[in-house]
Amino acid sequence: MSLTRDGIAYRVACDLPEGSYVNLGIGIPTLVSGYIPAGKDVFFHSENGILGMGGLAAPGKEDADLINAGKQYVTLNPGASFFDHPTSFSMIRGGHINYAVLGALEVAANGDMANWRTPGEKVPGVGGAMDLAFGAENVLVTMTHVTNKGKPKILNKCTLPLTAPHCVKRIYTDMAVVDVTPEGLVLREFAPGLDPQAVQARTDAQLRVAPDCREMNLPAKFHVAQPAA
Amino acid sequence: MVDKTLATVKEAVAPVFDGAVILLGGFGDPGLPGQLLEALRLQGAKNLTVVHNGSGGGVHSLGGLIHDGKVKKLIASFPSNPGNQSFQEKYLKGEVELELVPQGTLAERIRAAGAGLGGFFTPTGAGTDLAAGKEARVIDGREMIFEKALHADFAFVRAYKGDRLGNLTYRMAMRNFNVPMCTAAKHVVAEIDELVPVGGIDPEDVHTPGIFVDHVVEIVRHPEYLKITTEGR
Numbered sequence: 001m002s003l004t005r006d007g008i009a010y011r012v013a014c015d016l017p018e019g020s021y022v023n024l025g026i027g028i029p030t031l032v033s034g035y036i037p038a039g040k041d042v043f044f045h046s047e048n049g050i051l052g053m054g055g056l057a058a059p060g061k062e063d064a065d066l067i068n069a070g071k072q073y074v075t076l077n078p079g080a081s082f083f084d085h086p087t088s089f090s091m092i093r094g095g096h097i098n099y100a101v102l103g104a105l106e107v108a109a110n111g112d113m114a115n116w117r118t119p120g121e122k123v124p125g126v127g128g129a130m131d132l133a134f135g136a137e138n139v140l141v142t143m144t145h146v147t148n149k150g151k152p153k154i155l156n157k158c159t160l161p162l163t164a165p166h167c168v169k170r171i172y173t174d175m176a177v178v179d180v181t182p183e184g185l186v187l188r189e190f191a192p193g194l195d196p197q198a199v200q201a202r203t204d205a206q207l208r209v210a211p212d213c214r215e216m217n218l219p220a221k222f223h224v225a226q227p228a229a
Numbered sequence: 230m231v232d233k234t235l236a237t238v239k240e241a242v243a244p245v246f247d248g249a250v251i252l253l254g255g256f257g258d259p260g261l262p263g264q265l266l267e268a269l270r271l272q273g274a275k276n277l278t279v280v281h282n283g284s285g286g287g288v289h290s291l292g293g294l295i296h297d298g299k300v301k302k303l304i305a306s307f308p309s310n311p312g313n314q315s316f317q318e319k320y321l322k323g324e325v326e327l328e329l330v331p332q333g334t335l336a337e338r339i340r341a342a343g344a345g346l347g348g349f350f351t352p353t354g355a356g357t358d359l360a361a362g363k364e365a366r367v368i369d370g371r372e373m374i375f376e377k378a379l380h381a382d383f384a385f386v387r388a389y390k391g392d393r394l395g396n397l398t399y400r401m402a403m404r405n406f407n408v409p410m411c412t413a414a415k416h417v418v419a420e421i422d423e424l425v426p427v428g429g430i431d432p433e434d435v436h437t438p439g440i441f442v443d444h445v446v447e448i449v450r451h452p453e454y455l456k457i458t459t460e461g462r
């Protein structure tokens with residue numbers, strides 16, 4: 001068993017505390033905003049100058065001047081604000097963004113993260129990824145536990161060019177929740193139907209099993225029989 | 230009487246010379262001066278260095294300028310969007326140079342230039358491939374790298390409203406790079422959706438004071454842009 005992409009996003013959403021300022025990267029992170037329960041104030045930041053961003057705009061309700069960092073038309077929540085890029089990146093680099101939820105290609109046991117350059121990529125692009133990885137108070141990573149060829153993505157050492165060294169606090173995958181600690185990686189939770197041994201078998205780096213390590217408690221709609229590709 | 234208005238985008242881009250460094254505003258469509266760009270493409274200046282977050286889509290806007298071979302170098306944070314064929318083709322053929330800069334560093338290098346600073350130390354990029362060749366220093370226990378101010382000959386931006394004194398106000402996500410870009414070039418032109426009388430922008434709402442702006446040109450939004458509803462305007 002493992003989790004759907006939405007299941008990973010749901011699990012991240014459970015951990016975002018009320019009052020937190022959050023930047024969501026492209027991919028699975030974008031789904032997180034859909035799982036914040038009504039009445040819980042979590043403020044979403046978009047690096048192109050929006051704080052208090054709502055969900056995607058409904059068809060026919062788009063505003064040409066209101067897009068997110070992925071160039072999708074979005075909406076605003078009450079209390080939202082607009083600002084320029086230097087202010088936006090002061091929020092990021094200055095540590096005011098409490099959580100950056102980012103997709104990653106690789107995470108190492110020491111918290112190194114690689115997400116900006118793939119091996120076959122011809123044209124490089126970094127966008128705001130490095131500023132977020134270096135600047136946010138907590139960097140949370142969402143990714144599939146292994147590549148589509150079954151290769152582990154949680155490694156002893158990253159093989160791809162780093163986005164930032166020592167930046168990741170917690171990793172959420174379709175199989176596990178893993179903390180990065182000064183003593184190494186700690187397995188906190190595993191997907192329904194798995195056990196710590198099964199997670200370790202798909203992880204390159206050594207995992208310590210937390211004393212209170214447990215099976216994830218998620219609604220059944222987020223479970224899948226096969227790991228997400 | 231001070232009057233910074235110009236009648237056409239053609240006049241606005243006329244001073245651009247071969248080899249000029251141009252700050253190009255916008256992030257996605259909001260704030261992108263699409264009509265100044267089209268005029269620049271027709272104007273013919275070449276060997277340009279363009280500073281922009283991305284690399285422009287397809288053969289339109291910045292993509293068109295690159296497609297025509299007018300851009301010698303692009304300084305950008307995210308030129309790799311799959312839609313940007315013009316840049317990717319030229320880059321892979323070695324016909325356009327790329328300086329890749331993290332987005333926050335790009336914004337701050339422009340801001341520093343406008344603020345009269347030589348540069349700044351930032352943690353962003355320290356210990357990565359993008360730190361190569363940059364001065365490193367440990368400040369308060371954290372490794373930082375030096376990033377130099379980024380000056381330009383021209384800045385082209387788009388704003389929502391402007392007046393003949395050059396005061397600008399933006400709408401929603403249009404502010405992005407445009408606010409710092411207006412401060413960092415010798416010659417600054419804004420294309421605006423609406424020219425208003427002096428006093429027509431509440432002083433509380435002036436995002437770019439006229440001191441930074443040389444010219445404003447009122448434009449009519451492209452029909453493709455107007456297809457998107459502008460609820461609440």
